[in-house]
Amino acid sequence: MKKYNITLESAYAISMIILFSIVYITILVLAFTFLYDGYLEWFANKQGTEFGFYTGIIGVILFVGVLWALFPKKRDGIVLKKKDAPKLFELLDKAVAKTQIHPIDTIRLVPGSSIAVTGLFNKQLLVGIASLRYITEKDFEAILYHEIGHFAAKDTKVGSFLGVYFETLEKQYISSVKFWNYSPHYAIAIIGLPSLAMSWLLMHLFSFLYAPYSKFREYKADEFAASHSNPKQFANALVHYSAYTYAHDVIMPQIIVQLLSENKKLTNVYATMTNYWHKENAEASMNAVLSDTEQFKDSHPSLQNRLKNLDVTKVNENEGKTLKTMFPEFEKFEEQLSDDYTIRIGINSGLLDRSTKSLD
Amino acid sequence: MKKEKSIFVKVGYLLGIIFCLVASISLVYASYMMISWTFSEHPDIVYSDYSNSYDYYENEKSGQDSDTISDTINGETIMFQELGFEKYAGLVEVSYNLNVPSDTDSNGLEIYFVKSVNGYYQFANSYDSIVTDYKSCQKKNVMTTSGSCTIGNGGGIIIYNTANKPRSFTLSFTIKYDPSLIESN
Numbered sequence: 001m002k003k004y005n006i007t008l009e010s011a012y013a014i015s016m017i018i019l020f021s022i023v024y025i026t027i028l029v030l031a032f033t034f035l036y037d038g039y040l041e042w043f044a045n046k047q048g049t050e051f052g053f054y055t056g057i058i059g060v061i062l063f064v065g066v067l068w069a070l071f072p073k074k075r076d077g078i079v080l081k082k083k084d085a086p087k088l089f090e091l092l093d094k095a096v097a098k099t100q101i102h103p104i105d106t107i108r109l110v111p112g113s114s115i116a117v118t119g120l121f122n123k124q125l126l127v128g129i130a131s132l133r134y135i136t137e138k139d140f141e142a143i144l145y146h147e148i149g150h151f152a153a154k155d156t157k158v159g160s161f162l163g164v165y166f167e168t169l170e171k172q173y174i175s176s177v178k179f180w181n182y183s184p185h186y187a188i189a190i191i192g193l194p195s196l197a198m199s200w201l202l203m204h205l206f207s208f209l210y211a212p213y214s215k216f217r218e219y220k221a222d223e224f225a226a227s228h229s230n231p232k233q234f235a236n237a238l239v240h241y242s243a244y245t246y247a248h249d250v251i252m253p254q255i256i257v258q259l260l261s262e263n264k265k266l267t268n269v270y271a272t273m274t275n276y277w278h279k280e281n282a283e284a285s286m287n288a289v290l291s292d293t294e295q296f297k298d299s300h301p302s303l304q305n306r307l308k309n310l311d312v313t314k315v316n317e318n319e320g321k322t323l324k325t326m327f328p329e330f331e332k333f334e335e336q337l338s339d340d341y342t343i344r345i346g347i348n349s350g351l352l353d354r355s356t357k358s359l360d
Numbered sequence: 361m362k363k364e365k366s367i368f369v370k371v372g373y374l375l376g377i378i379f380c381l382v383a384s385i386s387l388v389y390a391s392y393m394m395i396s397w398t399f400s401e402h403p404d405i406v407y408s409d410y411s412n413s414y415d416y417y418e419n420e421k422s423g424q425d426s427d428t429i430s431d432t433i434n435g436e437t438i439m440f441q442e443l444g445f446e447k448y449a450g451l452v453e454v455s456y457n458l459n460v461p462s463d464t465d466s467n468g469l470e471i472y473f474v475k476s477v478n479g480y481y482q483f484a485n486s487y488d489s490i491v492t493d494y495k496s497c498q499k500k501n502v503m504t505t506s507g508s509c510t511i512g513n514g515g516g517i518i519i520y521n522t523a524n525k526p527r528s529f530t531l532s533f534t535i536k537y538d539p540s541l542i543e544s545n
Contacts, residue, residue, distance in 0.1 A: 008373040015380035019387075026387045033394040046402040050485035209376060216369075 009216060013158045016209055020165040023202060027172065031066055034059025054191050061179050061195045065172030073167070076340060077110035077126070078333060087326040091137070092125070095144050099228060101152050109333050111341035113245035115140075117147045120160035129337050130252075130270050132330055134244040134277070136320040139237030142229040146238075149224025155217045166206055173199035207297045214299040219309050226310055235312035239289070242303055244277070247285040251276045256345045260352070265359050269341050270334045401524070403436045423539050428532040433469075433521040440480050442516040443535055447543035456517065456533040457506040468523025471505075471531075477514035 038056015040048035049055060082089045088107065096103050104117075106124045113130035117123070125147060135143070150156055176196035183189035225234045252273055259265055266272050294302035307313070324330040339359045346352030433439060444452050454473065460466040474480045521527045 008370060008377075012373045012376050012380075015377045015384075019380040019384045022384045022387045022391075026391050029391040029394050033398050036398050040402055044402070047485065048402060050482075209380070212372065212376075 009213065012213055016213070017158065017161050019209075020162060020206065024165050024168060027062060027168070028066060031059050031062035035063060057191045058195050061175055061192055062172060065175040065195075065199070066168065068175060069164075069168035069171045075108070077108040078336060080107040080109060084329070084333075085327045088323075091141060091326075092144065095141065095148055095228075099145070099148050099152060099224075101148055104148075104151070109337065111337045111344060113248045115143055115147065115241070117150050117156050118160065119156050123151055123156070128245070129334055130248050130273065130341075131241065131245065132324040132327065132334075133270060133274055133322060135237070135241055135323050136318050137323060137326065138233060138320050139240060139318055140323050142225055142234040142237040143241060145228040146221045146225035146234065148228075149221035150217065152224060153217065153220055155221070162206075162210060166203070166210075169199055169203045169206060173203055204297075211297045211299055215294075215301045218300050219306070222306055222310060231310045231312055232316070235307055235310050236316050236318065238306060239286070239303060239315045240318040242289040243282065243285040246289050247277065247281050248273050250285075251281070252341075253345045253349070256342050257349045257351065260342070260346050260349075265342050266338060268331065268334050269338045271331070401436060403438065424534060424536050426532065426534040428530060430528075430530040432526050432528040433519065434526045435521070436524050437521050438484055439519045440484075440516055441519070441531075442477070442514065443533070444476075444511050444513050444515040445537070445542055448513055448537065448541055449543060450538055450541040451510045451512055452515070453508055453510050453536045454517070454533055455506070455508040455536075456531060459530045461528050461530075464528050465523075465525070466527065466529075468521060468525070469527045469529065470520045470522060472518040472520065473509035473511060473515070474518060475510070475512045475515045477516075480516065480518060483518055483520075 034055040036059075037048040037052045038059055039052075040046045041052020042056060080088070085107075092104060092107065102123065104123045104125050105119070106122060108124055108126050109129050110126045111129065113128040114126065115128055115131060116126045118126060125144075131140075172195065176192050176199055179192040180189045180196060183192070222234065222238075252269055255272065256266065256269065289303050292302050292304075294305055300306075301309070307315075327333065342359060343352060343356050347354055347356060429441065431439075443454055456471075458471060460469065472483060474483060517531070517533070519529065519531070
């Protein structure tokens with residue numbers, strides 16, 4: 001018989017899942033109750049709450065958010081086949097065998113620089129394509145163990161559950177903001193304030209409850225990576241990867257926004273980044289990530305705290321072949337994902353409409 | 361590498377678990393209340409059953425008028441009898457006498473006076489809210505009662521059957537007013 005070891009952390013994760021499942025159901029009930037109250041006032045001539053005009057509108061806003069959340073986001077990126085990066089698949093197979101987790105189903109190259117894992121049933125490794133040109137094979141292997149640590153601890157299952165609820169709250173919030181923005185008069189816009197306030201509060205409550213749990217899961221995954229590679233190797237990978245992605249995520253959006261405002265775009269965002277990765281920027285990024293302080297609502301601990309947890313005080317230079325050498329045609333992938341990143345930045349900066357799919 | 365969690369972390373997790381469970385129970389209760397309200401009976405809004413049945417202007421010179429209504433209210437219903445005048449620069453005193461037949465049940469039969477028609481609308485839309493307009497002269501579960509109340513333009517008496525069963529009553533009333541205060545068009 002399988003033995004289950006319920007820790008405080010897992011009990012906390014279960015209680016969060018219970019709470020946000022009930023929050024989801026309550027939002028559904030609230031939306032239907034408000035819609036019904038509006039129906040009583042507008043169409044049935046029956047006694048409701050007396051505020052049927054207002055509750056009906058709020059019910060519509062909530063209902064739109066719930067319906068919208070049922071449509072899943074389009075998955076970014078390119079699913080890799082073994083022939084695209086045979087060495088990467090070999091590395092992954094080796095790591096999976098060593099850690100004895102169930103095999104990872106999919107490797108997906110995604111726009112941007114993040115390396116992450118996701119999936120409730122289908123285990124996916126997401127590799128931000130911006131990291132290919134800088135991160136070394138050895139560093140990537142250490143980071144891979146960190147990501148496998150999340151799979152081993154079933155963090156992605158908890159994250160997938162909670163992700164559905166968070167997305168619903170996020171879409172409630174966006175639909176409330178849109179109602180506010182597109183209302184012809186403030187007297188009408190103000191009707192949507194309760195749903196705006198409710199979704200804002202719930203989103204912050206979610207972050208407040210999830211952040212400490214997420215940080216502890218990161219520490220656990222760090223420890224898992226350190227025990228399967230070694231603490232110094234993982235710390236080295238973590239610091240260099242963080243510094244490069246920090247520089248990328250600060251520099252490239254500025255360049256992209258500038259070009260988009262001139263109706264121009266880069267054909268390969270990630271290749272352009274190498275021009276800006278010189279000594280001054282590298283040092284500035286390193287200082288920035290190492291001096292960054294941790295905020296309560298951050299999902300990840302600060303780099304300082306992560307290094308302290310690993311008992312590592314000194315970081316070496318990163319040397320060796322970069323990850324791009326594992327991809328025979330890495331530039332082809334970079335160009336394919338360049339527009340996706342540009343569109344994401346354009347939407348976030350307000351230069352492009354949220355429905356933009358292509359820059360051609 | 362394995363590190364023990366500090367006592368603060370353990371307390372933090374425990375507090376978090378308690379918060380999640382208490383919040384979950386509260387939300388389940390709130391959902392239950394909303395579902396109950398949705399599936400509860402929502403009576404029709406009856407603006408006035410007798411508003412056109414009585415013409416005070418016939419005897420306006422006397423400064424006093426009387427009438428009697430005998431009726432049976434089937435199911436949960438609100439009846440409104442307008443007693444004031446549309447254009448009257450003052451207040452009208454209403455003396456009333458309500459009787460429920462001794463062989464019937466009065467449980468759930470309530471009467472309220474409203475000083476203006478707005479009070480009736482407030483009552484009809486949310487009879488359980490705090491509306492001072494009709495609180496002063498209310499009588500609940502009455503068998504036999506009498507009294508008086510002062511109303512203004514468009515005011516009147518509400519007879520509310522909260523029970524989902526027929527309720528019979530006889531209401532006789534007298535209104536006293538100053539004919540000189542009735543405004544002509």
